[in-house]
Amino acid sequence: MTGPALRDWRSVRDEVLRRIRAREWAPGELIPNEADLAVEFGCARTTVNRALRAVAERGLLDRRRKAGSRVAVLPAATAKLAIPVIRKEVEALGRTYAHRLMERCEAAPPETVARAMRVPAGAGLLRVRALHLADGGPYAFEDRWINTIAVPGAADQSFDRVSSNEWLLENAPYTHGEIAFSASKASAGEAGLIGCARGAALFVLDRLTWDGAASVTKVRIAFAPGHRLRTVL
Amino acid sequence: MTGPALRDWRSVRDEVLRRIRAREWAPGELIPNEADLAVEFGCARTTVNRALRAVAERGLLDRRRKAGSRVAVLPAATAKLAIPVIRKEVEALGRTYAHRLMERCEAAPPETVARAMRVPAGAGLLRVRALHLADGGPYAFEDRWINTIAVPGAADQSFDRVSSNEWLLENAPYTHGEIAFSASKASAGEAGLIGCARGAALFVLDRLTWDGAASVTKVRIAFAPGHRLRTVL
DNA sequence: CGCCGCATTATGTGCATACATAAAGCCACG
DNA sequence: CGTGGCTTTATGTATGCACATAATGCGGCG
Numbered sequence: 001m002t003g004p005a006l007r008d009w010r011s012v013r014d015e016v017l018r019r020i021r022a023r024e025w026a027p028g029e030l031i032p033n034e035a036d037l038a039v040e041f042g043c044a045r046t047t048v049n050r051a052l053r054a055v056a057e058r059g060l061l062d063r064r065r066k067a068g069s070r071v072a073v074l075p076a077a078t079a080k081l082a083i084p085v086i087r088k089e090v091e092a093l094g095r096t097y098a099h100r101l102m103e104r105c106e107a108a109p110p111e112t113v114a115r116a117m118r119v120p121a122g123a124g125l126l127r128v129r130a131l132h133l134a135d136g137g138p139y140a141f142e143d144r145w146i147n148t149i150a151v152p153g154a155a156d157q158s159f160d161r162v163s164s165n166e167w168l169l170e171n172a173p174y175t176h177g178e179i180a181f182s183a184s185k186a187s188a189g190e191a192g193l194i195g196c197a198r199g200a201a202l203f204v205l206d207r208l209t210w211d212g213a214a215s216v217t218k219v220r221i222a223f224a225p226g227h228r229l230r231t232v233l
Numbered sequence: 234m235t236g237p238a239l240r241d242w243r244s245v246r247d248e249v250l251r252r253i254r255a256r257e258w259a260p261g262e263l264i265p266n267e268a269d270l271a272v273e274f275g276c277a278r279t280t281v282n283r284a285l286r287a288v289a290e291r292g293l294l295d296r297r298r299k300a301g302s303r304v305a306v307l308p309a310a311t312a313k314l315a316i317p318v319i320r321k322e323v324e325a326l327g328r329t330y331a332h333r334l335m336e337r338c339e340a341a342p343p344e345t346v347a348r349a350m351r352v353p354a355g356a357g358l359l360r361v362r363a364l365h366l367a368d369g370g371p372y373a374f375e376d377r378w379i380n381t382i383a384v385p386g387a388a389d390q391s392f393d394r395v396s397s398n399e400w401l402l403e404n405a406p407y408t409h410g411e412i413a414f415s416a417s418k419a420s421a422g423e424a425g426l427i428g429c430a431r432g433a434a435l436f437v438l439d440r441l442t443w444d445g446a447a448s449v450t451k452v453r454i455a456f457a458p459g460h461r462l463r464t465v466l
Numbered sequence: 467c468g469c470c471g472c473a474t475t476a477t478g479t480g481c482a483t484a485c486a487t488a489a490a491g492c493c494a495c496g
Numbered sequence: 497c498g499t500g501g502c503t504t505t506a507t508g509t510a511t512g513c514a515c516a517t518a519a520t521g522c523g524g525c526g
Contacts, residue, residue: 183416
């Protein structure tokens with residue numbers, strides 16, 4: 001059963017994946033340690049380590065020092081989502097992108113927004129509302145609050161040529177953030193802008209980004225009905 | 234500017250991230266090559282390589298042989314989604330999980346399903362419909378088709394004790410699959426089962442998994458209103 | 467002047483080795 | 497009999513080196 005030596009880490013990774021899928025190593029079971037596998041595969045332990053690390057990143061192995069590596073029992077399917085700039089997303093569909101700025105003003109945010117962004121209740125934030133278009137039709141509606149203290153340049157931007165979505169990604173560095181997806185019924189206002197029936201089910205993305213302790217921007221993007229977020233496993 | 238030597242790859246990674254965020258290395262710009270960075274940081278090139286690879290995986294660097302590494306211009310925010318078994322998801326919320334099997338029968342799938350799963354139009358598939366409950370209330374409704382040829386054991390499972398969701402993840406290996414998220418209005422049937430108003434906006438997950446060339450299962454899970462899929466950036 | 471191919475160069479990977487670190491589990495001691 | 501601490505072990509990582517691979521871009525040739 002000692003086939004040809006598996007000398008590169010991708011081969012080792014693939015062989016490990018095969019054994020897991022084929023149940024040669026059953027869920028919950030401890031697999032041989034790196035040194036033994038290295039001997040079996042005829043390669044260096046470093047190579048086995050690289051391979052096992054890759055498998056563990058996919059969630060199919062649980063690794064712990066001293067305890068060894070065991071096959072994950074209920075591997076949470078992990079999907080790597082790429083959330084591109086909306087312009088890119090539209091263009092990737094072979095459609096023509098455009099955007100229309102609906103509103104741009106300085107305003108005090110509602111209490112929920114102020115709390116989420118951790119800014120004083122009366123603080124003036126920049127509010128931008130804009131429609132993203134694909135082939136001239138509504139694609140998504142964006143409702144955004146920008147912390148102009150964290151993003152100084154934003155106050156000077158009109159956002160009529162470059163969308164705030166895109167401008168911020170290029171110009172507002174962030175250290176971390178959260179994204180949430182949900183479904184929501186279209187309000188009367190949204191229905192009018194997006195061009196759908198009132199009460200239609202909209203796919204909604206909420207994103208809040210931070211630069212250290214300061215919030216950068218909070219945005220809600222409601223996509224036109226039919227929008228799907230796809231990914232491969 | 235030669236601070237204390239950055240000897241481990243995490244430090245190097247963090248320093249690289251800092252420089253990108255601080256615009257010391259501007260978007261689109263070519264960064265120094267690995268060898269030079271290794272000299273600057275006082276570590277081996279291998280270590281720099283490991284660090285840059287990690288940054289590239291986050292999407293903040295584009296690396297190409299010979300061309301070098303350049304800072305990504307529009308880094309598509311990449312989020313790693315973990316889609317756990319529903320029972321785990323509910324329990325992670327500190328709620329009590331239960332599930333109720335609504336239907337389990339062998340049937341010929343509608344044409345759209347047959348085509349998506351690439352099975353003959355008249356083929357008999359196992360259909361399972363079940364409700365997932367949290368603290369006794371509806372959490373999600375699952376409508377599933379199982380290819381019993383690809384998953385032999387499934388025909389003998391009643392799915393009344395262990396949900397098909399969980400049983401399949403443990404027992405049906407797959408090589409790849411697709412997931413799509415969308416929003417959909419609750420049909421009359423769904424509304425009744427989930428206990429929401431008809432026409433409510435539901436967050437829907439569609440998953441189709443494959444084992445090589447054979448489809449394993451196709452499932453649509455509609456979550457109760459208010460459900461959010463969260464992830465960090 | 468244009469195009470092709472090869473030299474150059476930056477990243478990608480494998481290996482042997484050494485040491486770091488976490489933690490399981492045993493043993494001695496109370 | 498319980499427990500704290502030490503030993504052992506498996507993974508984690510740093511390093512120097514060598515060679516693989518891709519692709520750029522220059523130089524030579526038609």
